[in-house]
Amino acid sequence: MSKNKHMLANSSALVGADRPTAGPVSLAQGVYGARGNLELLACDADDGLWVFWFNADLDSDPLETPDVPPGSWSAGLHFAAGHRYVDALIVQSTLGPDHLEVLALDADGVLQxxxxxxxxxxxRRETDAATHVVRFAAVHAVGVLRLTVEGAEGDAHHLVSTAAGYPERSWAPTATGAPLADEASARALIEAAGAASVGIAPGTARTAASTRDGGTTELTWRDDAGRIRHLGVPTRA
Incomplete structure:
Protein backbone atom coordinates (compact mmCIF):
# COMPACT_ATOMS: atom_id res chain seq x y z
CA MET A 1 0.00 0.00 0.00
CA SER A 2 1.39 3.41 -0.94
CA LYS A 3 1.74 6.14 1.66
CA ASN A 4 -0.86 8.19 -0.20
CA LYS A 5 -3.36 5.35 0.13
CA HIS A 6 -2.44 5.06 3.79
CA MET A 7 -3.20 8.76 4.20
CA LEU A 8 -6.77 7.94 3.19
CA ALA A 9 -7.20 5.42 6.00
CA ASN A 10 -8.32 6.20 9.55
CA SER A 11 -4.73 6.55 10.78
CA SER A 12 -3.73 10.21 10.80
CA ALA A 13 -0.25 11.50 10.00
CA LEU A 14 1.87 13.81 12.12
CA VAL A 15 3.03 17.04 10.47
CA GLY A 16 6.06 18.97 11.71
CA ALA A 17 6.17 17.07 14.99
CA ASP A 18 9.62 18.48 15.81
CA ARG A 19 8.65 22.09 15.01
CA PRO A 20 7.43 24.47 17.76
CA THR A 21 4.02 25.32 16.30
CA ALA A 22 0.79 26.39 18.01
CA GLY A 23 -2.88 27.03 17.27
CA PRO A 24 -5.07 25.92 14.35
CA VAL A 25 -3.51 25.28 10.96
CA SER A 26 -4.61 26.03 7.40
CA LEU A 27 -4.44 23.58 4.50
CA ALA A 28 -4.91 24.18 0.77
CA GLN A 29 -4.31 22.15 -2.35
CA GLY A 30 -1.52 23.48 -4.51
CA VAL A 31 -0.75 22.96 -8.19
CA TYR A 32 2.73 21.50 -7.93
CA GLY A 33 3.68 17.92 -8.68
CA ALA A 34 1.87 15.55 -11.02
CA ARG A 35 -1.34 15.54 -8.95
CA GLY A 36 -1.38 18.77 -6.94
CA ASN A 37 0.46 18.99 -3.63
CA LEU A 38 -0.96 20.10 -0.28
CA GLU A 39 0.23 23.23 1.52
CA LEU A 40 -0.14 23.50 5.30
CA LEU A 41 0.50 26.72 7.22
CA ALA A 42 1.05 26.88 10.99
CA CYS A 43 2.01 29.57 13.49
CA ASP A 44 5.27 29.19 15.35
CA ALA A 45 4.74 29.08 19.10
CA ASP A 46 6.86 32.21 19.57
CA ASP A 47 8.03 33.79 16.32
CA GLY A 48 6.99 33.60 12.68
CA LEU A 49 5.21 30.99 10.58
CA TRP A 50 5.88 27.49 9.27
CA VAL A 51 4.80 26.10 5.90
CA PHE A 52 4.83 22.37 5.16
CA TRP A 53 3.96 20.64 1.90
CA PHE A 54 2.66 17.15 1.17
CA ASN A 55 3.71 15.22 -1.94
CA ALA A 56 0.40 13.91 -3.29
CA ASP A 57 2.01 12.14 -6.26
CA LEU A 58 1.88 8.36 -6.59
CA ASP A 59 4.86 6.02 -6.47
CA SER A 60 4.33 5.46 -10.20
CA ASP A 61 4.69 9.18 -11.03
CA PRO A 62 8.12 10.64 -11.96
CA LEU A 63 10.03 11.41 -8.76
CA GLU A 64 10.69 15.17 -8.75
CA THR A 65 11.56 15.69 -5.07
CA PRO A 66 13.68 12.88 -3.59
CA ASP A 67 13.82 14.69 -0.23
CA VAL A 68 9.99 14.56 0.01
CA PRO A 69 8.88 11.26 -1.59
CA PRO A 70 5.25 10.56 -2.53
CA GLY A 71 2.94 10.32 0.47
CA SER A 72 5.24 12.34 2.73
CA TRP A 73 5.20 15.74 4.41
CA SER A 74 8.18 18.08 4.16
CA ALA A 75 10.25 19.08 7.18
CA GLY A 76 8.91 22.63 7.00
CA LEU A 77 10.07 26.12 6.06
CA HIS A 78 10.16 28.94 8.63
CA PHE A 79 9.42 32.53 7.57
CA ALA A 80 7.92 35.83 8.80
CA ALA A 81 10.27 36.09 11.77
CA GLY A 82 9.81 39.12 14.01
CA HIS A 83 6.13 38.67 14.90
CA ARG A 84 4.15 36.21 16.98
CA TYR A 85 1.07 34.99 15.13
CA VAL A 86 -2.15 33.50 16.52
CA ASP A 87 -3.79 32.33 13.28
CA ALA A 88 -2.91 32.16 9.59
CA LEU A 89 -4.44 31.04 6.30
CA ILE A 90 -2.93 29.87 3.03
CA VAL A 91 -4.65 29.59 -0.38
CA GLN A 92 -3.48 28.67 -3.86
CA SER A 93 -3.70 31.69 -6.16
CA THR A 94 -4.56 31.75 -9.85
CA LEU A 95 -2.25 34.75 -10.26
CA GLY A 96 1.48 34.86 -10.78
CA PRO A 97 0.91 32.25 -12.14
CA ASP A 98 0.65 29.73 -9.33
CA HIS A 99 1.48 32.06 -6.46
CA LEU A 100 0.31 31.42 -2.90
CA GLU A 101 -1.64 33.88 -0.76
CA VAL A 102 -1.15 34.09 3.02
CA LEU A 103 -3.13 36.05 5.58
CA ALA A 104 -1.52 36.04 9.02
CA LEU A 105 -3.03 37.45 12.22
CA ASP A 106 -0.39 38.70 14.63
CA ALA A 107 -0.71 38.98 18.40
CA ASP A 108 -1.52 42.71 18.11
CA GLY A 109 -4.63 42.05 16.00
CA VAL A 110 -3.06 43.08 12.68
CA LEU A 111 -4.06 40.88 9.75
CA GLN A 112 -0.98 40.89 7.54
CA ARG A 124 4.86 40.74 3.10
CA ARG A 125 2.84 43.39 1.32
CA GLU A 126 3.04 47.03 2.34
CA THR A 127 -0.71 47.20 3.01
CA ASP A 128 -2.20 45.03 5.75
CA ALA A 129 -5.68 43.60 5.27
CA ALA A 130 -7.21 44.82 8.56
CA THR A 131 -6.50 45.79 12.17
CA HIS A 132 -8.17 45.07 15.54
CA VAL A 133 -8.95 41.55 14.32
CA VAL A 134 -9.76 38.60 16.59
CA ARG A 135 -10.93 36.07 14.02
CA PHE A 136 -11.05 35.91 10.23
CA ALA A 137 -11.77 33.78 7.17
CA ALA A 138 -11.06 34.22 3.47
CA VAL A 139 -11.94 32.68 0.10
CA HIS A 140 -10.15 33.09 -3.23
CA ALA A 141 -11.55 32.95 -6.75
CA VAL A 142 -9.89 34.09 -9.99
CA GLY A 143 -7.48 36.39 -8.17
CA VAL A 144 -10.13 37.95 -5.92
CA LEU A 145 -9.89 37.54 -2.14
CA ARG A 146 -13.03 37.92 -0.04
CA LEU A 147 -12.51 38.32 3.67
CA THR A 148 -14.60 38.25 6.83
CA VAL A 149 -13.03 39.77 9.94
CA GLU A 150 -14.40 39.72 13.47
CA GLY A 151 -13.43 42.18 16.21
CA ALA A 152 -13.20 41.85 19.98
CA GLU A 153 -16.88 42.76 20.42
CA GLY A 154 -17.99 40.05 17.99
CA ASP A 155 -18.67 42.58 15.25
CA ALA A 156 -17.99 41.17 11.79
CA HIS A 157 -17.48 42.95 8.49
CA HIS A 158 -16.45 41.94 4.99
CA LEU A 159 -13.63 43.10 2.73
CA VAL A 160 -12.67 42.39 -0.86
CA SER A 161 -9.40 42.68 -2.77
CA THR A 162 -9.39 42.39 -6.55
CA ALA A 163 -6.44 41.52 -8.75
CA ALA A 164 -5.91 45.18 -9.71
CA GLY A 165 -2.34 46.21 -8.92
CA TYR A 166 -1.20 42.67 -8.14
CA PRO A 167 1.09 41.61 -6.49
CA GLU A 168 0.15 44.48 -4.17
CA ARG A 169 -3.37 44.39 -2.75
CA SER A 170 -5.83 46.99 -1.50
CA TRP A 171 -8.98 46.25 0.48
CA ALA A 172 -12.48 47.70 0.27
CA PRO A 173 -15.74 47.04 2.15
CA THR A 174 -18.13 44.62 0.49
CA ALA A 175 -21.48 42.98 1.21
CA THR A 176 -20.32 39.37 1.43
CA GLY A 177 -17.22 37.62 2.70
CA ALA A 178 -16.21 34.12 3.75
CA PRO A 179 -17.81 31.83 6.35
CA LEU A 180 -15.87 31.56 9.59
CA ALA A 181 -14.46 28.15 10.52
CA ASP A 182 -17.04 25.59 11.61
CA GLU A 183 -15.08 23.65 14.21
CA ALA A 184 -18.01 21.53 15.33
CA SER A 185 -18.51 20.09 11.84
CA ALA A 186 -14.78 19.43 11.46
CA ARG A 187 -14.65 17.69 14.83
CA ALA A 188 -17.62 15.52 13.86
CA LEU A 189 -15.87 14.44 10.65
CA ILE A 190 -12.70 13.52 12.55
CA GLU A 191 -14.73 11.47 15.00
CA ALA A 192 -16.69 9.79 12.19
CA ALA A 193 -13.40 8.83 10.52
CA GLY A 194 -12.35 7.02 13.69
CA ALA A 195 -9.35 9.29 14.21
CA ALA A 196 -10.30 11.02 17.46
CA SER A 197 -8.57 8.55 19.79
CA VAL A 198 -5.45 10.75 19.79
CA GLY A 199 -7.57 13.66 21.03
CA ILE A 200 -8.76 16.88 19.40
CA ALA A 201 -7.48 20.07 21.03
CA PRO A 202 -10.25 22.70 21.35
CA GLY A 203 -10.30 25.29 18.58
CA THR A 204 -8.05 23.38 16.18
CA ALA A 205 -10.30 21.15 14.03
CA ARG A 206 -10.43 22.30 10.40
CA THR A 207 -11.48 20.94 6.99
CA ALA A 208 -10.42 21.62 3.41
CA ALA A 209 -11.24 20.05 0.06
CA SER A 210 -8.84 18.55 -2.48
CA THR A 211 -9.02 16.50 -5.67
CA ARG A 212 -6.81 13.72 -4.28
CA ASP A 213 -8.07 10.21 -5.03
CA GLY A 214 -10.99 11.65 -6.99
CA GLY A 215 -12.09 13.96 -4.17
CA THR A 216 -10.91 14.15 -0.57
CA THR A 217 -11.88 16.02 2.59
CA GLU A 218 -8.60 17.02 4.23
CA LEU A 219 -8.92 17.08 8.03
CA THR A 220 -6.42 18.84 10.29
CA TRP A 221 -6.30 19.26 14.06
CA ARG A 222 -4.01 19.12 17.08
CA ASP A 223 -3.98 16.05 19.28
CA ASP A 224 -3.83 15.97 23.08
CA ALA A 225 -0.04 16.39 22.91
CA GLY A 226 -0.39 19.55 20.78
CA ARG A 227 0.94 17.92 17.61
CA ILE A 228 -0.50 18.66 14.15
CA ARG A 229 -2.53 15.79 12.69
CA HIS A 230 -3.67 15.32 9.09
CA LEU A 231 -6.10 12.81 7.63
CA GLY A 232 -7.63 12.59 4.16
CA VAL A 233 -11.15 11.16 3.91
CA PRO A 234 -12.49 10.24 0.44
CA THR A 235 -15.60 12.21 -0.50
CA ARG A 236 -16.51 10.38 -3.69
CA ALA A 237 -19.41 7.94 -3.65
Whole structure:
Protein backbone atom coordinates (compact mmCIF):
# COMPACT_ATOMS: atom_id res chain seq x y z
CA MET A 1 0.00 0.00 0.00
CA SER A 2 1.39 3.41 -0.94
CA LYS A 3 1.74 6.14 1.66
CA ASN A 4 -0.86 8.19 -0.20
CA LYS A 5 -3.36 5.35 0.13
CA HIS A 6 -2.44 5.06 3.79
CA MET A 7 -3.20 8.76 4.20
CA LEU A 8 -6.77 7.94 3.19
CA ALA A 9 -7.20 5.42 6.00
CA ASN A 10 -8.32 6.20 9.55
CA SER A 11 -4.73 6.55 10.78
CA SER A 12 -3.73 10.21 10.80
CA ALA A 13 -0.25 11.50 10.00
CA LEU A 14 1.87 13.81 12.12
CA VAL A 15 3.03 17.04 10.47
CA GLY A 16 6.06 18.97 11.71
CA ALA A 17 6.17 17.07 14.99
CA ASP A 18 9.62 18.48 15.81
CA ARG A 19 8.65 22.09 15.01
CA PRO A 20 7.43 24.47 17.76
CA THR A 21 4.02 25.32 16.30
CA ALA A 22 0.79 26.39 18.01
CA GLY A 23 -2.88 27.03 17.27
CA PRO A 24 -5.07 25.92 14.35
CA VAL A 25 -3.51 25.28 10.96
CA SER A 26 -4.61 26.03 7.40
CA LEU A 27 -4.44 23.58 4.50
CA ALA A 28 -4.91 24.18 0.77
CA GLN A 29 -4.31 22.15 -2.35
CA GLY A 30 -1.52 23.48 -4.51
CA VAL A 31 -0.75 22.96 -8.19
CA TYR A 32 2.73 21.50 -7.93
CA GLY A 33 3.68 17.92 -8.68
CA ALA A 34 1.87 15.55 -11.02
CA ARG A 35 -1.34 15.54 -8.95
CA GLY A 36 -1.38 18.77 -6.94
CA ASN A 37 0.46 18.99 -3.63
CA LEU A 38 -0.96 20.10 -0.28
CA GLU A 39 0.23 23.23 1.52
CA LEU A 40 -0.14 23.50 5.30
CA LEU A 41 0.50 26.72 7.22
CA ALA A 42 1.05 26.88 10.99
CA CYS A 43 2.01 29.57 13.49
CA ASP A 44 5.27 29.19 15.35
CA ALA A 45 4.74 29.08 19.10
CA ASP A 46 6.86 32.21 19.57
CA ASP A 47 8.03 33.79 16.32
CA GLY A 48 6.99 33.60 12.68
CA LEU A 49 5.21 30.99 10.58
CA TRP A 50 5.88 27.49 9.27
CA VAL A 51 4.80 26.10 5.90
CA PHE A 52 4.83 22.37 5.16
CA TRP A 53 3.96 20.64 1.90
CA PHE A 54 2.66 17.15 1.17
CA ASN A 55 3.71 15.22 -1.94
CA ALA A 56 0.40 13.91 -3.29
CA ASP A 57 2.01 12.14 -6.26
CA LEU A 58 1.88 8.36 -6.59
CA ASP A 59 4.86 6.02 -6.47
CA SER A 60 4.33 5.46 -10.20
CA ASP A 61 4.69 9.18 -11.03
CA PRO A 62 8.12 10.64 -11.96
CA LEU A 63 10.03 11.41 -8.76
CA GLU A 64 10.69 15.17 -8.75
CA THR A 65 11.56 15.69 -5.07
CA PRO A 66 13.68 12.88 -3.59
CA ASP A 67 13.82 14.69 -0.23
CA VAL A 68 9.99 14.56 0.01
CA PRO A 69 8.88 11.26 -1.59
CA PRO A 70 5.25 10.56 -2.53
CA GLY A 71 2.94 10.32 0.47
CA SER A 72 5.24 12.34 2.73
CA TRP A 73 5.20 15.74 4.41
CA SER A 74 8.18 18.08 4.16
CA ALA A 75 10.25 19.08 7.18
CA GLY A 76 8.91 22.63 7.00
CA LEU A 77 10.07 26.12 6.06
CA HIS A 78 10.16 28.94 8.63
CA PHE A 79 9.42 32.53 7.57
CA ALA A 80 7.92 35.83 8.80
CA ALA A 81 10.27 36.09 11.77
CA GLY A 82 9.81 39.12 14.01
CA HIS A 83 6.13 38.67 14.90
CA ARG A 84 4.15 36.21 16.98
CA TYR A 85 1.07 34.99 15.13
CA VAL A 86 -2.15 33.50 16.52
CA ASP A 87 -3.79 32.33 13.28
CA ALA A 88 -2.91 32.16 9.59
CA LEU A 89 -4.44 31.04 6.30
CA ILE A 90 -2.93 29.87 3.03
CA VAL A 91 -4.65 29.59 -0.38
CA GLN A 92 -3.48 28.67 -3.86
CA SER A 93 -3.70 31.69 -6.16
CA THR A 94 -4.56 31.75 -9.85
CA LEU A 95 -2.25 34.75 -10.26
CA GLY A 96 1.48 34.86 -10.78
CA PRO A 97 0.91 32.25 -12.14
CA ASP A 98 0.65 29.73 -9.33
CA HIS A 99 1.48 32.06 -6.46
CA LEU A 100 0.31 31.42 -2.90
CA GLU A 101 -1.64 33.88 -0.76
CA VAL A 102 -1.15 34.09 3.02
CA LEU A 103 -3.13 36.05 5.58
CA ALA A 104 -1.52 36.04 9.02
CA LEU A 105 -3.03 37.45 12.22
CA ASP A 106 -0.39 38.70 14.63
CA ALA A 107 -0.71 38.98 18.40
CA ASP A 108 -1.52 42.71 18.11
CA GLY A 109 -4.63 42.05 16.00
CA VAL A 110 -3.06 43.08 12.68
CA LEU A 111 -4.06 40.88 9.75
CA GLN A 112 -0.98 40.89 7.54
CA UNK A 113 -1.11 40.14 3.81
CA UNK A 114 1.66 38.02 2.26
CA UNK A 115 2.26 36.19 -1.00
CA UNK A 116 4.70 33.56 -2.27
CA UNK A 117 6.33 33.50 -5.68
CA UNK A 118 9.15 31.33 -7.07
CA UNK A 119 12.55 32.80 -6.34
CA UNK A 120 11.86 35.51 -3.75
CA UNK A 121 9.64 33.19 -1.70
CA UNK A 122 7.28 34.69 0.89
CA UNK A 123 6.99 38.49 0.92
CA ARG A 124 4.86 40.74 3.10
CA ARG A 125 2.84 43.39 1.32
CA GLU A 126 3.04 47.03 2.34
CA THR A 127 -0.71 47.20 3.01
CA ASP A 128 -2.20 45.03 5.75
CA ALA A 129 -5.68 43.60 5.27
CA ALA A 130 -7.21 44.82 8.56
CA THR A 131 -6.50 45.79 12.17
CA HIS A 132 -8.17 45.07 15.54
CA VAL A 133 -8.95 41.55 14.32
CA VAL A 134 -9.76 38.60 16.59
CA ARG A 135 -10.93 36.07 14.02
CA PHE A 136 -11.05 35.91 10.23
CA ALA A 137 -11.77 33.78 7.17
CA ALA A 138 -11.06 34.22 3.47
CA VAL A 139 -11.94 32.68 0.10
CA HIS A 140 -10.15 33.09 -3.23
CA ALA A 141 -11.55 32.95 -6.75
CA VAL A 142 -9.89 34.09 -9.99
CA GLY A 143 -7.48 36.39 -8.17
CA VAL A 144 -10.13 37.95 -5.92
CA LEU A 145 -9.89 37.54 -2.14
CA ARG A 146 -13.03 37.92 -0.04
CA LEU A 147 -12.51 38.32 3.67
CA THR A 148 -14.60 38.25 6.83
CA VAL A 149 -13.03 39.77 9.94
CA GLU A 150 -14.40 39.72 13.47
CA GLY A 151 -13.43 42.18 16.21
CA ALA A 152 -13.20 41.85 19.98
CA GLU A 153 -16.88 42.76 20.42
CA GLY A 154 -17.99 40.05 17.99
CA ASP A 155 -18.67 42.58 15.25
CA ALA A 156 -17.99 41.17 11.79
CA HIS A 157 -17.48 42.95 8.49
CA HIS A 158 -16.45 41.94 4.99
CA LEU A 159 -13.63 43.10 2.73
CA VAL A 160 -12.67 42.39 -0.86
CA SER A 161 -9.40 42.68 -2.77
CA THR A 162 -9.39 42.39 -6.55
CA ALA A 163 -6.44 41.52 -8.75
CA ALA A 164 -5.91 45.18 -9.71
CA GLY A 165 -2.34 46.21 -8.92
CA TYR A 166 -1.20 42.67 -8.14
CA PRO A 167 1.09 41.61 -6.49
CA GLU A 168 0.15 44.48 -4.17
CA ARG A 169 -3.37 44.39 -2.75
CA SER A 170 -5.83 46.99 -1.50
CA TRP A 171 -8.98 46.25 0.48
CA ALA A 172 -12.48 47.70 0.27
CA PRO A 173 -15.74 47.04 2.15
CA THR A 174 -18.13 44.62 0.49
CA ALA A 175 -21.48 42.98 1.21
CA THR A 176 -20.32 39.37 1.43
CA GLY A 177 -17.22 37.62 2.70
CA ALA A 178 -16.21 34.12 3.75
CA PRO A 179 -17.81 31.83 6.35
CA LEU A 180 -15.87 31.56 9.59
CA ALA A 181 -14.46 28.15 10.52
CA ASP A 182 -17.04 25.59 11.61
CA GLU A 183 -15.08 23.65 14.21
CA ALA A 184 -18.01 21.53 15.33
CA SER A 185 -18.51 20.09 11.84
CA ALA A 186 -14.78 19.43 11.46
CA ARG A 187 -14.65 17.69 14.83
CA ALA A 188 -17.62 15.52 13.86
CA LEU A 189 -15.87 14.44 10.65
CA ILE A 190 -12.70 13.52 12.55
CA GLU A 191 -14.73 11.47 15.00
CA ALA A 192 -16.69 9.79 12.19
CA ALA A 193 -13.40 8.83 10.52
CA GLY A 194 -12.35 7.02 13.69
CA ALA A 195 -9.35 9.29 14.21
CA ALA A 196 -10.30 11.02 17.46
CA SER A 197 -8.57 8.55 19.79
CA VAL A 198 -5.45 10.75 19.79
CA GLY A 199 -7.57 13.66 21.03
CA ILE A 200 -8.76 16.88 19.40
CA ALA A 201 -7.48 20.07 21.03
CA PRO A 202 -10.25 22.70 21.35
CA GLY A 203 -10.30 25.29 18.58
CA THR A 204 -8.05 23.38 16.18
CA ALA A 205 -10.30 21.15 14.03
CA ARG A 206 -10.43 22.30 10.40
CA THR A 207 -11.48 20.94 6.99
CA ALA A 208 -10.42 21.62 3.41
CA ALA A 209 -11.24 20.05 0.06
CA SER A 210 -8.84 18.55 -2.48
CA THR A 211 -9.02 16.50 -5.67
CA ARG A 212 -6.81 13.72 -4.28
CA ASP A 213 -8.07 10.21 -5.03
CA GLY A 214 -10.99 11.65 -6.99
CA GLY A 215 -12.09 13.96 -4.17
CA THR A 216 -10.91 14.15 -0.57
CA THR A 217 -11.88 16.02 2.59
CA GLU A 218 -8.60 17.02 4.23
CA LEU A 219 -8.92 17.08 8.03
CA THR A 220 -6.42 18.84 10.29
CA TRP A 221 -6.30 19.26 14.06
CA ARG A 222 -4.01 19.12 17.08
CA ASP A 223 -3.98 16.05 19.28
CA ASP A 224 -3.83 15.97 23.08
CA ALA A 225 -0.04 16.39 22.91
CA GLY A 226 -0.39 19.55 20.78
CA ARG A 227 0.94 17.92 17.61
CA ILE A 228 -0.50 18.66 14.15
CA ARG A 229 -2.53 15.79 12.69
CA HIS A 230 -3.67 15.32 9.09
CA LEU A 231 -6.10 12.81 7.63
CA GLY A 232 -7.63 12.59 4.16
CA VAL A 233 -11.15 11.16 3.91
CA PRO A 234 -12.49 10.24 0.44
CA THR A 235 -15.60 12.21 -0.50
CA ARG A 236 -16.51 10.38 -3.69
CA ALA A 237 -19.41 7.94 -3.65
Missing amino acids: SWYWSPGPGFQ
